[in-house]
Amino acid sequence: GENVEQHPSTLSVQEGDSAVIKCTYSDSASNYFPWYKQELGKGPQLIIDIRSNVGEKKDQRIAVTLNKTAKHFSLHITETQPEDSAVYFCAASFMDSNYQLIWGAGTKLIIKP
Amino acid sequence: DTGVSQDPRHKITKRGQNVTFRCDPISEHNRLYWYRQTLGQGPEFLTYFQNEAQLEKSRLLSDRFSAERPKGSFSTLEIQRTEQGDSAMYLCASSSSGELFFGEGSRLTVL
Numbered sequence: 001g002e003n004v005e006q007h008p009s010t011l012s013v014q015e016g017d018s019a020v021i022k023c024t025y026s027d028s029a030s031n032y033f034p035w036y037k038q039e040l041g042k043g044p045q046l047i048i049d050i051r052s053n054v055g056e057k058k059d060q061r062i063a064v065t066l067n068k069t070a071k072h073f074s075l076h077i078t079e080t081q082p083e084d085s086a087v088y089f090c091a092a093s094f095m096d097s098n099y100q101l102i103w104g105a106g107t108k109l110i111i112k113p
Numbered sequence: 114d115t116g117v118s119q120d121p122r123h124k125i126t127k128r129g130q131n132v133t134f135r136c137d138p139i140s141e142h143n144r145l146y147w148y149r150q151t152l153g154q155g156p157e158f159l160t161y162f163q164n165e166a167q168l169e170k171s172r173l174l175s176d177r178f179s180a181e182r183p184k185g186s187f188s189t190l191e192i193q194r195t196e197q198g199d200s201a202m203y204l205c206a207s208s209s210s211g212e213l214f215f216g217e218g219s220r221l222t223v224l
Contacts, residue, residue, distance in 0.1 A: 006155075034212070043117070043204055043215030044156065089155045100169065101213070103155025 002027040004092050006104025014112050019080055021107045023090035024072040030092040033073045034101070035064060038087045047088075048075070077109075085111045117216035119205050125222045126195055133191045134219040138207030145188050146213065147180055148204040149173070156204055162188060195223045 003026040013019045025033075031052035036044035050057045050064045050073065057064050063076040077084055087108050091101040118137045126132050138145050143164050148156035159178070161169040164185040174180075177195075182188040192199055200223045206213040 032211075041217065043206070043217050044213075045215065046212050049212070091155070100158050100161065101156075103157075106153070106155055 002030060002092060002102040004090060004102050004104045006090050006107055008107060009105065010108045010110070012110040012112060013080055015080055015082060017080055019075075019077045019084070019109055021075045021088055021090070021109070022072060023074070023092075023104050024070075025092040025102075026071070027092070028068075028071060029094060030102075032093050033064070033066060034091050035062075035075050036089045036091065038089065038106075040086075044089060080109075080111050082111050082113060085109055117205055117207050117214050119203075119216035119219050121219055122217065123220045123222075125224065127224050128197060129194055131191065131193045132195055132221060133189055134203050134205075134221075136188045136190070136205030136207075136216060138186070138188070138205070139214055140186075142207035142209050142214070143185070144208045144210075145182055146206040146208075147188070147190050148206065150202040150204055150218070151200075159190075159203075192221070195221075197223045199223050 006023045034049035035047050037047045038044040048059050048062050048064050050066050061078045066073040087106045089106045090104040093101045120135045145162040147159040150156045158171050159174050160180045162182040165182050177193045180190045202218040202220050204218045206215045
């Protein structure tokens with residue numbers, strides 16, 4: 001079955017620096033790749049997503065890149081701020097599978113002041 | 114609409130007791146999902162409804178777990194004869210297409 005691996009498990013960066021989180025997936029048929037942010041005591045919240053017909057997508061300080069050949073995708077956060085501290089999850093799915101997502105294990109992002 | 118709401122937020126129970134969680138999705142969303150999340154892990158899919166029909170169930174969902182969405186609006190997730198391994202956060206999400214909107218979860222602790 002589909003498997004999603006996410007690295008690193010913890011990432012600590014200085015405020016204002018960039019953060020990069022990487023995920024790999026196993027099933028080449030996956031075609032939808034969302035990223036979720038989860039703050040303590042809250043449910044995950046979608047921050048950006050990408051479909052397999054697109055190589056890169058950007059939304060202000062957040063960008064996602066997708067390499068279909070290598071089956072990996074990455075989240076890039078620039079000019080990090082304290083409020084970016086959270087756990088970030090990548091996921092993968094088939095758009096035809098009722099969006100049944102397979103999740104990575106998460107990355108705890110710590111922004112140091 | 115205030116988003117997806119879940120009740121209760123926290124539940125402590127003794128092993129062997131039954132518990133029920135409720136999820137009220139965003140009103141216009143026809144799709145509803147239940148996930149389970151343990152500490153340090155991503156959410157694990159449990160089951161999915163489209164309107165009132167339960168269309169998918171994970172192999173993780175043992176016969177002690179049952180979910181309903183009787184009128185295609187709110188949903189309940191019942192766990193019978195709870196075990197310590199059932200301790201987790203139970204997340205509900207809804208969608209109309211694509212993006213999942215999650216509630217804040219119901220945390221279950223089984224003593």
